[in-house]
Amino acid sequence: MLIASYSFGSGENKISDTSFYDKSKGYGFVDLRTPIGNTASERSLYAGGWNLRKSFKTPWDDIVTATDDGLFTNHRREVIIFKAAVPSFGTYKINFTVTADVGDIRDMRIFAGRRNLIASGIHIHEGGTYSRTFYVNVTPYIPALTSVPCMEKAIYISICGHNAGISHIDIEQDSAPVLYVAGDSTLTDQNAPCPYYPYGSGGGWAQIFAQFFDSISVCNYAHSGLTTNCFRDDGHWDILAKYIRKGDIFMLQFGHNDQKRRNLTAFGGYINNLRWYVKKIREFGAYPVICSPISRIPFTDEETGKKCSLLKTHALAAMQAAEELNVPFIDLHTLTFNKWTELGDKAYDYFTDMTHTNDYGASLIATMVADEIRSKKIEPLCNFINPDDPVPFTPDMDIKELPKEPEEASIFDINIPYVDIEGTPQYEMITKAFKGGLLDPCIMFLHPDQTMARAQVLMVLFKALRIEGRRPYHGRYIDIGRYEWDSSYVETCIQENLIDEMTTPDDLFRPDDPLTYAEFASLCERGMEKEVLKRPDLGLSECLRKAIADGIISSEAVYIEPSDFDTEKITDGGCAITRGEIYAGLYRVMEIMNNVGSKLPSDTEMHPVG
Helix, strand or coil, rough: CEEEEEEEECCCCCCCCCCCEECCCCCEEECCCCCCCCCHHHHCCCCCCCEEEECCCCCCCCCCCCCEEEEECCCCCEEEEEEEECCCCCEEEEEEEEECCCEEEEEEEEEEEECCCEEEEECCCCCCCEEEEEEEEEEEEEECCCCCCCCEEEEEEEEEECEEEEEEEEEEEEEEEEEEECCCCCCCCCEEECCCHHHHHCCCCCHHHHHEECCCCEECCCCCCCHHHHHHHCHHHHHHHHCCCCCCCCEEECCCCCCCCCCCCCHHHHHHHHHHHHHHHCCCCCEEEECCCCCCCEEECCCCCCCCCCCCHHHHHHHHHHHCCCEEECCCCHHHHHHHHHHHHHHHEEEEECCEEEHHHHHHHHHHHHHHHHCCCCHHHHHHHHHCCCCCCCHCCCCCCCCCCCCCCHHHHHHCCCCCCCCCCHHHHHHHHHHHHCCCCCCCCCCCEEEEEEHHHHHHHHHHHCCCCCCCCCCCCCCCCCCCCHHHHHHHHHCCCCHHHHHHHCCCCCCCEEEHHHHHHHHHHHHHHCCHHHHHHHHHHHHHHHHHHHHCCCCCCCCCCCHHHCCCCCCCCCCCHHHHHHHHHHHHHHHHHHHCCCCCCCCCCCCCCC
């Protein structure tokens, strides 16, 4: 059913270049010059995934040219964004047409929704016409840096390129199947600054994926910072479960954040969660597809010369889950690991950091996934592949020098996003810890009353102390693997004399045991002692007394009176400390060390937020 029909240009009854979005009309162009919000993520939320570069001062009139046959960009990096309200959540069929009226159109790109690439590399000779039919799924979703779902019912269509234009759009309600995607920041929808430079624009591979399909929509629920637990616990799964239908497809790729949680080991919590998702999806009558996590840029083990990404174990677990459940499997870890190794130093051209791709990397990985669907004949996805296979664009086609921008507001300047800390005794200090960059801004639940595993606490401890992990790990403890995520932190702890040997009996680090008050006090007080050789002299009992005196541990905490502490038994006087107390204590460490406001360690993995 036709919902709306829009014609663009300077002619009568056409939408002109001065027709900005108005709620009463329900359609119009998005003016990036009147943004809502402080962070790039907030500003892009109601702008189709775009935000304006602060250095860009060109007036709107100089960006767009209007003719009788459409509206066109005056520069290939400028973006025109059209927004149309729709009556309900669901799938919509879009018929897009442009007639080249101001010269040849070159390298035009079409995006929909939150900067989901629909088509690229479009070339039209002057006077020629280009048409594209595609599908968009409008659905509630939980944006980055908030726990509140976005309930907007609107379609965004964006274009850019040399003389890129828009002449006509029809929007129809449709019932085409939906490919739902679940995962983390490596495949999420990310915002990008305008003017558009692909090299400097972060992008998840599922954001590029819609261009490969001609008769289904792609709904990307991937979200920065998520684990297989968080996707379910933070509300993303509940939204998806409300809308998925029989015949839809569910593709998932997790692992990057699971590996940082001791309760989500590859063949433990992680694989069990994959089994859970497959079972639930099949109950809906939908089709599951499992992808192994993409590889980071591999690092070289200095002792063995081996290339490593630290995700192989989770990739193997994903493969095992797919095999035992008879689910189609795409081994993205092996495909990307081999590609990055082949590219060598050129791999950095496809990334914004060691983990997260720019739009070039996203395009390359999306092409790998489409090729696997085609070659493995993964049903029913292979039936929807676009016969006009797009060629991935590469960094060779773009410049690497980006416009110099004023420093963006910190993502930690937002309101604290956690829904479970109200009334917590450490609320004020947790808020300060968040503002100080210690906590993950992309999750909803902090679990302040729960305990934290000994190995897992090291990542946030290192942020507070402003020190980095070191590789290779030399195997001091038999319960820490050489290529585990936490092994670099453990190696630094060994070299820096941060570990009291009384807490590691029988060559065991005890990575999964809950951290105790005394152990926490020891890590903090030793970390604050500047002379490394003096740290072994700081026993647990002394550290506990000092931590209380320093305000790192509250004097009101139970079971930690120093007089009750037995230095011969690590469990006495050292019951498990809560996460809330850990975060509050680590912020106090930052205050004592004057680390508040200083830069985080260079190996801190920050989630891009869209």
